Amino acid sequence: MAGRTYAYYPGCALHGTAREYDVSARLVCQTLNVKLQEIKDWSCCGASSAASLSPLLGIALPAHNLKLAAAMELPITTPCAMCSYRLKTAAHELKDEATARQVSEVLGSAVGPEVTVEPLLQVLSEDLSFPIRKPLTGLKVACYYGCLLVRPKSVLQFDDEENPQTMDRLITALGAEAIDWGLKTECCGAGLPLARPDLVHRLAYRIISLAQRLGADCIATACPMCQSNLDIHQKEIEAEHGEKLGLPIFYFTQLLGLALGFTPRELYLHKHLTNPLPLLRAKGLG
Amino acid sequence: MARIGVFVCHCGSNIAGTVNIAQVMAAAQTMPLVTFVADNKYSCSEIGQTAIREAILKQKLERVVIAACSPQMHEATFRKTVAQAGLNPYLLEIANIREHCSWVHSNDKAAATKKAIELVKMAVAKVARHEALFTKEIGLTKKALVIGGGISGIQAALDMANAGYPVILVEREPTIGGRMAQLDKTFPTLDCSSCILTPKMVEVAQHPNITLLTYAEVKSVRGFVGNFEVEILQRARKVDASKCTSCGICWQKCPEKIPAEFNLGLGPRAAIYTPFPQAVPNIPSIDLAHCRYIKYQEFVARGEEGKKPPQCRICERLCPPQAIDWEQSDQVLVEKVGAIVVATGYQTFDHTRYGEFGAGRYPDVITGIQLERLLSASGPTEGEVVRPSDGTHPKTVVFVSCVGSRDERMGRAYCSNVCCMYMAKQAILLKEHDPEVQSYIFYIDIRAGGKGYEEFIRRAQEEARAIYLRGRISHIYQDGKKLIVRGEDSLLGRPVEIAADLVVLATGIEPSAGAKELAQSLNISYDAHGFMVEAHPKLRPVESRTEGIFLAGTAIAPNDIPGCVAQGSAAAVKALAVLSRPSLVSDPMVAIVDPLRCTGCFACQRACAFNAIDSQVTRDGKTIAVVNESLCKGCGLCVSACRGVAMNLKGFSQQQLLAEVNALWR
Ligand SMILES: Cc1cc2nc3c(=O)[nH]c(=O)nc-3n(C[C@H](O)[C@H](O)[C@H](O)COP(=O)(O)OP(=O)(O)OC[C@H]3O[C@@H](n4cnc5c(N)ncnc54)[C@H](O)[C@@H]3O)c2cc1C
Numbered sequence: 001m002a003g004r005t006y007a008y009y010p011g012c013a014l015h016g017t018a019r020e021y022d023v024s025a026r027l028v029c030q031t032l033n034v035k036l037q038e039i040k041d042w043s044c045c046g047a048s049s050a051a052s053l054s055p056l057l058g059i060a061l062p063a064h065n066l067k068l069a070a071a072m073e074l075p076i077t078t079p080c081a082m083c084s085y086r087l088k089t090a091a092h093e094l095k096d097e098a099t100a101r102q103v104s105e106v107l108g109s110a111v112g113p114e115v116t117v118e119p120l121l122q123v124l125s126e127d128l129s130f131p132i133r134k135p136l137t138g139l140k141v142a143c144y145y146g147c148l149l150v151r152p153k154s155v156l157q158f159d160d161e162e163n164p165q166t167m168d169r170l171i172t173a174l175g176a177e178a179i180d181w182g183l184k185t186e187c188c189g190a191g192l193p194l195a196r197p198d199l200v201h202r203l204a205y206r207i208i209s210l211a212q213r214l215g216a217d218c219i220a221t222a223c224p225m226c227q228s229n230l231d232i233h234q235k236e237i238e239a240e241h242g243e244k245l246g247l248p249i250f251y252f253t254q255l256l257g258l259a260l261g262f263t264p265r266e267l268y269l270h271k272h273l274t275n276p277l278p279l280l281r282a283k284g285l286g
Numbered sequence: 287m288a289r290i291g292v293f294v295c296h297c298g299s300n301i302a303g304t305v306n307i308a309q310v311m312a313a314a315q316t317m318p319l320v321t322f323v324a325d326n327k328y329s330c331s332e333i334g335q336t337a338i339r340e341a342i343l344k345q346k347l348e349r350v351v352i353a354a355c356s357p358q359m360h361e362a363t364f365r366k367t368v369a370q371a372g373l374n375p376y377l378l379e380i381a382n383i384r385e386h387c388s389w390v391h392s393n394d395k396a397a398a399t400k401k402a403i404e405l406v407k408m409a410v411a412k413v414a415r416h417e418a419l420f421t422k423e424i425g426l427t428k429k430a431l432v433i434g435g436g437i438s439g440i441q442a443a444l445d446m447a448n449a450g451y452p453v454i455l456v457e458r459e460p461t462i463g464g465r466m467a468q469l470d471k472t473f474p475t476l477d478c479s480s481c482i483l484t485p486k487m488v489e490v491a492q493h494p495n496i497t498l499l500t501y502a503e504v505k506s507v508r509g510f511v512g513n514f515e516v517e518i519l520q521r522a523r524k525v526d527a528s529k530c531t532s533c534g535i536c537w538q539k540c541p542e543k544i545p546a547e548f549n550l551g552l553g554p555r556a557a558i559y560t561p562f563p564q565a566v567p568n569i570p571s572i573d574l575a576h577c578r579y580i581k582y583q584e585f586v587a588r589g590e591e592g593k594k595p596p597q598c599r600i601c602e603r604l605c606p607p608q609a610i611d612w613e614q615s616d617q618v619l620v621e622k623v624g625a626i627v628v629a630t631g632y633q634t635f636d637h638t639r640y641g642e643f644g645a646g647r648y649p650d651v652i653t654g655i656q657l658e659r660l661l662s663a664s665g666p667t668e669g670e671v672v673r674p675s676d677g678t679h680p681k682t683v684v685f686v687s688c689v690g691s692r693d694e695r696m697g698r699a700y701c702s703n704v705c706c707m708y709m710a711k712q713a714i715l716l717k718e719h720d721p722e723v724q725s726y727i728f729y730i731d732i733r734a735g736g737k738g739y740e741e742f743i744r745r746a747q748e749e750a751r752a753i754y755l756r757g758r759i760s761h762i763y764q765d766g767k768k769l770i771v772r773g774e775d776s777l778l779g780r781p782v783e784i785a786a787d788l789v790v791l792a793t794g795i796e797p798s799a800g801a802k803e804l805a806q807s808l809n810i811s812y813d814a815h816g817f818m819v820e821a822h823p824k825l826r827p828v829e830s831r832t833e834g835i836f837l838a839g840t841a842i843a844p845n846d847i848p849g850c851v852a853q854g855s856a857a858a859v860k861a862l863a864v865l866s867r868p869s870l871v872s873d874p875m876v877a878i879v880d881p882l883r884c885t886g887c888f889a890c891q892r893a894c895a896f897n898a899i900d901s902q903v904t905r906d907g908k909t910i911a912v913v914n915e916s917l918c919k920g921c922g923l924c925v926s927a928c929r930g931v932a933m934n935l936k937g938f939s940q941q942q943l944l945a946e947v948n949a950l951w952r
Contacts, residue, residue, distance in 0.1 A: 162641030162761075182644070182763020182770070210765055 006123065007069040007076045008036035011083035011224075012044055018080075018224035020268030024253035025079045025120055027267065031260050032130070034123060036077070039068050045086035048191055059099065060106045062090035067111045075116040077123050079253065081223035084119040085148040085156065091117055092155045119149060121222045121252060122158060125166045128173035133261030135175030138283050141255065142211035142219045143167040145184050146226040161185060167252055171220060174259040179216050183207050188229040197233070204230050205237045208247050217279055218248040220255055227251060234274050248276030258285055290410055291322040291347035293338055295329040295354035297384055304388035306399040310353065313403040317410045322347060330360050335367045342371035349416060351409045353381040353402065374418035376874065376937060381409035404950060411949035412942045419874035419936055424916050426512030428865045431456065431623040433504055433804065436464020437847055438839025439629030440486050441854025442861070446627075447495035449858075451865050454621055455490060456518055457500045461565035462487055464631050465840075468548065470661035470669075472847060473711040474742035480564055480664065487566040501571055505618065507808050508897065510917055511834025512624045512870045522614040523571040525558075529609035532560075532568040536601035536610070544576050546666070550656045552674060553666025558601050563664060572601075572610075579612070625834050625861035628808065628818060629854065630801050632840035634793040635690025635698070643686070643762045643791060649675040650769055651762060651789040653689075654708055661715050671719050673788055676767070680787035683716060684771045685709045685727040686759045691794035692730060698794055700815070703844035705792035706733045710746035712790065717750040725752040726784055728759055728773055736846065755782060762789055795844040809895075810835050818842050828857040836860045875937035876918035877925060883932035884910040890924035890933055899924060 014022035029036050042065050044050075051058025066087065069076045078084050094100045094113035104110045145164050153161050162185060168178035186207055189200030208230060211219050221227045231249040238245050249272065257267045264286055269276050280286030292314040296302035307325050314323045322345040326334040329352060341347065350373065352364050357380040365375035383402040391398035428451060432443045435457030443455045455462070466472075467487075469479035490496055505517040525536075540556035548561040555561075557576040560568055574580050578598035585595055602610040634655055638646035650673045652660075663669035673680050687709060691702040706729065713725040727746075732754070734740045746752045757774035764770075768785040775782045797816035805812040810830040811819040818837045821829040828837050836857040839850040864870075877890075877898070886909045891899040898917035903909050911932075913924075925933040925940070934940060 160641055163645060163647070180647070182761070182765075210763075213766055 003033055003035075005035040005037060005074055006118075007072045007074040008038045009042055009045075009065055009069070009076050009078040009083055009087065010038065011078055011080040012047075013080055013082075013224035017228060018251075020271045021079050021224055021227070021251045021253060024251055024257045024262075024267045027262055028124065028253050028256045028260060029120075032124065037072065037074065039065060039072065039076075042068060045083045047082055047086065051086075051089075056102065056106065058086070059090045059093050060103050062086045063094060063103045063111045064107055066090060066094070066113075066115045066117075067107060067109065069115050070111070075118060077118050077120050079120040079222070079251075081119065081146055081148040082225060084117055087117040088156055091115060119158065119222065121149065121166055121170070124253075124256065125170045128169060130173060130256070130260065132174065132259050134259055134285065136171075136255060136259050136283075136285060137175045139176040139255075139285065140179055140215055140217045141171045141176045141250075142179050142181055142214070142216035143171055143184060143252075144186075144207065144211075144219045144221050144226060144230070146221065146223045147185060147187050147190070149222055150185055167220060167222060170252060171255065174255060176255065179211070179214050181210060181214050181216075183210055188226045190225060190229075193229060193233070197236075200229055201233055201237050201240060204233055205241060205245075208234065208237070208245050209241075209243070212245060212247055216247070217283070218250055218276065220250050220252045222252055231272055231274050246274055248272065248274050248279050250276065288319055288348040288414055289321040289346060290317075290319045290349040290351065290413060291324075291341055291345060292317070292320055292351045292353065292406060292410065293329060293341075294323070294325045294383075294406070295334070295352065296325065296327050297355060297388075298328065301354070301384050301388045301402075304392045304395055304398045305383060305402045306395065309399050310383075310402050310406060314406055314410070317407055319349075319414055320410060321345060329354050330363055335363075338364075338367050339371040342368060342373060348373070348377065349413045350378045351381055351406060351413050352378065353383045353406050353409070355384040356380075356382045356386070374420075376419035377413065377416050379409040379413035379416065381405040407949045407952075408946040411945040415939070415942045415945050416937070421874050422872045422915070423869040424512060424872050426864070426867070426870050427514075427622045427624040428452070429454070429621075429623045430625045430627065430861050430865060431504075431514070431516055431621065432627045432629060434464070434629035434631055434798075434839075434841065435459075435462030435490070435498075435500070436629060436631040436839060436850070437466045437483065437486075438631065438841070438850040438854040438857075439464070439627065440483075440490055441851045442627045442629060442836075442838050442858045443496055444486065444489060444493070445855050445858035446862060446865075447493045449862050449866075450495070451862065452495050452497070454497045454499060454518075454623065456502050456504055457498075458503045459561065460501045460523070460559075460569075460571040461561050461567070462490060462498070462500060463562075463564075463566065465655070466847060467562060467564075468655060468662075469658045470663075470665075471711065471715060473707045474736070474738040476711070476714070480662075484564045484566075487564070491566045498567065499619075500567060504804065504807070507626070510896075511832075511864060513916070514623050514626060514834065516621050516623060516626075518619045518621060520617045520619055522616050523569060524574075524577075524611055524614050525570055525572065526609045526611045526614070527567065527569045529607045530569050531607055531609075532570075533606060535604050535606065537570055539600050539604050541598065541600060542576050542578055544573070549659045549666045550653070552656060552659055625836065625864045626808065627836045627838055627854075627857045627861055628804070628810070628830070628841055629838040629857075630798045630804060630841045632795045632844065633798050635696075635796055637689050637791045637793050639696060640689060640791075642760060643689070643789075644764075648762065648764050648769060648789075649673070650680075650787065651791060653791050653793045654705065654712065655793070657712055657790050658708075661712065661719070669719075671716060671788075678767075678787070679720060681720075681722050681724065682784065682786045683713075683723055683725045683788045683790060684759075684769075684784055684786040685713065685725060685790045685792060686762075686771075687727065687729045687792045688758075689791040689793045690796070691792075698796075698815075701733060701844070702792075702794035703733070704795065704846050706731075707736070707739060707742065707846065709790070709792055710734075710743050710752070713746045713752035714750040717752075725750065726771075726786075727752050727754050728757055729754060730756070730758070736848065757782070795840060797841060801841065808832065808835055810837075828853050828860055834861075834864055872916055873920060875920045875935065876915050877913045877920065877922070877933055877935050879911050879913060880932045880934065881910055883930050885930050885932070886910045887929065889927040889929060893923040893927035895921070895923065 046061035171178045189203040193200045369375040537556045542557035543554040545551040546555035659665040716723045757776040759773035801816045838853040838857040902912040
């Protein structure tokens with residue numbers, strides 16, 4: 001990874017609600033000499049809505065970005081799990097010639113499945129010998145992958161569907177302890193926080209409370225949707241269950257950034273609603 | 287020239303409903319050398335056969351064509367018929383106008399009739415060139431080999447031995463008993479497994495007609511029905527069986543402890559061990575991979591630097607009759623047998639392939655066979671059902687069915703047959719052990735087709751109060767001391783979640799390791815999973831397609847104990863039908879070498895799958911091929927391999943086949 005250049009696809013969330021993911025991703029990549037060239041004029045990947053409205057649109061939107069990256073002659077990396085899922089799915093679908101022809105027609109120029117797409121988690125865990133300035137000793141982390149990073153395996157070809165290990169290995173390399181738990185690829189409620197907040201609360205509670213019962217101090221994520229669903233609703237969930245949670249929800253890039261010596265402010269940790277600073281201070285990391 | 291008679295069969299409406307019999311008969315009248323044509327409503331009936339016999343005598347027929355069903359069905363019948371009329375039975379040819387014609391062309395009667403005429407024409411042309419063939423008598427060894435000492439193999443061995451025939455029983459584990467020895471009680475009557483199995487094991491050991499070879503494996507098999515030659519590898523136990531008194535001091539004092547295979551890792555065993563107290567024979571074996579003295583010897587042999595490991599040899603020092611024998615080595619025995627029963631049984635599916643069930647990470651997610659060991663009074667916990675993780679008594683137990691069965695994702699479309707029943711059994715036994723236990727059984731369908739089986743399921747539901755939930759499990763994970771089991775209740779259409787203390791996976795049944803390799807060395811067929819294939823799934827369920835080799839038990843397909851015992855007995859009867867014959871009759875339709883044409887290239891020998899081509903030196907010093915008629919199966923591979931047209935197959939000679947083809951365009 002070090003020294004390699006990627007076509008960087010931040011995706012919409014990282015330019016909006018998940019700024020801190022973008023900022024921390026760029027900081028750690030810079031330190032680790034992973035060069036990111038943001039794709040010029042990138043467009044939305046279609047997220048969960050495009051494909052459910054029209055399968056063709058669901059492929060054409062990410063295919064547009066694949067085409068731009070192909071012109072740059074670079075592999076794509078993206079921090080966002082949803083974006084990597086859509087981009088990889090499109091590349092997979094484009095292996096079918098009829099689909100490729102149809103999509104090329106829509107886009108007005110030929111597009112194929114050639115571009116490789118690697119989620120940033122994969123890129124950054126290729127070499128775990130990080131130049132660590134501040135080891136995260138004593139921090140117990142529940143690594144949470146969500147649905148989209150590893151499923152379906154036949155398309156994504158990245159780690160185990162039920163018990164993935166990539167983030168756990170990365171977190172362990174930072175000096176923290178990754179706990180073994182069974183909800184790593186559980187659903188967080190996805191895009192339903194407005195339509196069905198009850199559901200999102202139930203699912204988020206299940207995940208956060210198990211992590212806490214098993215001794216985790218915090219949760220690490222690799223997906224803007226997971227992060228916000230687990231982070232934003234904790235106060236309401238606490239009220240519903242009469243239980244104290246307060247489990248900070250980090251992006252893995254932020255924990256990596258801390259270990260590489262960046263300050264919480266540089267990593268935009270103040271953007272989180274569940275304040276991580278008391279924990280970091282308690283562990284001597286803040 | 288020969289006088290040929292043609293008999294056309296209606297087979298009721300099977301043939302006559304599609305093929306115009308009158309037209310076939312009229313056409314046959316005009317075929318060369320045909321002097322007589324008749325039809326029959328059912329040629330195979332007694333009336334039909336009598337008509338054929340009478341016609342042969344009255345019409346002085348010298349060759350016969352019967353246009354009827356497949357030769358697979360009735361060639362043997364009609365050979366007898368013509369023989370009774372004084373003809374050589376091989377002067378008969380069958381034209382298959384049923385399976386090859388009327389059945390497959392029932393929608394086009396005219397074309398079917400035309401094809402039937404052509405098939406008869408070919409048969410007439412071929413039979414004109416038939417020669418009389420004669421069978422030979424061959425001797426046989428009146429002894430049987432049984433491979434696998436589970437309940438299926440034990441039953442087969444005992445039945446044959448009790449009929450007065452010597453039997454060699456080869457078992458690769460240090461004891462016989464198979465999987466049944468690991469079970470606690472058995473459905474549907476709940477009799478204790480070892481109580482009904484142990485007497486049979488002892489009977490095997492003491493039977494004067496049975497030679498029991500445990501810790502042994504079949505290495506190779508040559509020969510043919512009646513005359514197999516088998517190489518058996520007897521592995522060294524390093525214990526002199528003639529001295530050992532089974533006192534048990536060695537395995538009590540051995541300092542090495544490893545997880546016991548027999549208890550599926552739920553308890554330890556020593557490096558010198560018998561798998562369980564009632565093992566037969568009750569002679570311990572030294573596990574070479576774990577014995578300290580063997581490790582020491584290997585260390586010395588490698589000539590490595592550093593501290594030598596301890597020599598140990600405690601068993602040797604403490605053995606009262608001095609039965610430990612380090613010099614004992616593996617031996618290869620060669621035995622001749624006349625029939626073989628394959629009863630190599632099963633193993634259970636490796637559930638760690640299921641990531642959603644934890645892939646083996648959770649100690650309290652166990653398998654059905656592990657629960658058998660926990661339930662068993664002779665098991666690692668002496669019959670106390672406790673959680674492997676912390677030794678506490680589970681109160682909420684969830685059973686998951688079809689783990690590695692009926693799951694295309696795992697490449698297992700088949701049903702394992704016994705799991706529905708043993709889950710019900712285990713739910714009943716758990717309740718008996720501890721009335722506070724609540725069992726939940728997740729199922730896809732409840733398969734309880736045996737005698738008294740459905741009633742047994744009811745008993746689990748009504749007496750043991752097991753709750754049956756129809757649906758698959760999607761996820762199991764650990765939450766503190768509980769296992770959270772999530773799945774679907776597909777009858778209510780709702781997700782369910784149960785916080786369980788113990789989860790039991792009903793892992794499916796698959797063939798024993800090495801089954802495929804064994805089948806290859808025996809030259810018998812196996813299916814995609816490695817289960818042995820029957821000669822006919824309905825009519826010949828315990829015979830392989832290789833004569834003289836029979837099958838029994840779970841080596842064929844998942845089955846319960848009653849089924850395995852029935853198959854063991856059935857295979858024994860089939861084997862006895864071979865062994866009890868005074869001699870065997872050889873099939874004369876074998877390959878033959880024309881010594882004038884053979885150049886001695888031996889392409890035929892390389893093509894032969896049955897080692898049936900030998901070499902021979904002629905009087906003028908030429909080395910040529912010769913067919914060993916008792917090994918030849920008449921497959922014809924050598925005929926196609928022969929470049930000099932020196933090979934021929936009796937009954938299917940090149941001249942006969944060419945005549946058939948020529949007849950088609952004439
Ligand atoms: C959890 C569980 C519970 C069950 N409970 C019941 C019950 O209550 N009632 C019931 O009717 N059935 C029950 N069954 C089914 C029962 O176990 C089988 O029907 C029966 O044990 C099969 O016997 P077998 O002889 O065919 O095979 P096995 O018992 O597997 O015996 C085969 C033997 O062959 C040996 N072998 C294998 N390969 C070779 C080789 N190449 N050379 C030499 N030896 C070899 C093996 O070591 C083994 O000893 C249960 C099954 C399971 C998994």
